[in-house]
Amino acid sequence: MVGLTSPYEYLKAVVAGAGDERVLVLKGEVDLHTAPLLAERIAELIAAGLRPVVVDMADVTFLDSCGIDALCRAYEALDRRPEALVLLRPSPIVRRVLELAGVDSLFTLREG
Numbered sequence: 217m218v219g220l221t222s223p224y225e226y227l228k229a230v231v232a233g234a235g236d237e238r239v240l241v242l243k244g245e246v247d248l249h250t251a252p253l254l255a256e257r258i259a260e261l262i263a264a265g266l267r268p269v270v271v272d273m274a275d276v277t278f279l280d281s282c283g284i285d286a287l288c289r290a291y292e293a294l295d296r297r298p299e300a301l302v303l304l305r306p307s308p309i310v311r312r313v314l315e316l317a318g319v320d321s322l323f324t325l326r327e328g
Contacts, residue, residue: 243275246283255286274305
């Protein structure tokens with residue numbers, strides 16, 4: 217199929233670090249097509265017993281309702297404890313979208 221690309225070309229989701237110091241580092245767009253990758257990587261960290269789950273969102277350039285849904289589902293899987301899901305260095309667009317959606321208080325937003 218000419219011209220079609222994998223949606224995962226638009227989002228890189230890599231777990232960095234080791235042991236209890238693992239961070240899910242995102243780069244690119246989180247949307248309808250890439251949100252399943254985000255959800256899958258977060259679920260892997262939850263299944264591994266990692267607490268808190270830390271997601272570095274400094275290089276996220278787009279976040280839509282599907283990405284918000286993936287984050288909210290992770291929040292629910294972590295017993296609805298804001299301190300259990302840390303969004304590290306959220307880009308200005310991520311911060312703004314979370315605020316507009318009214319879900320920013322569900323997560324711990326940390327700059328460093």
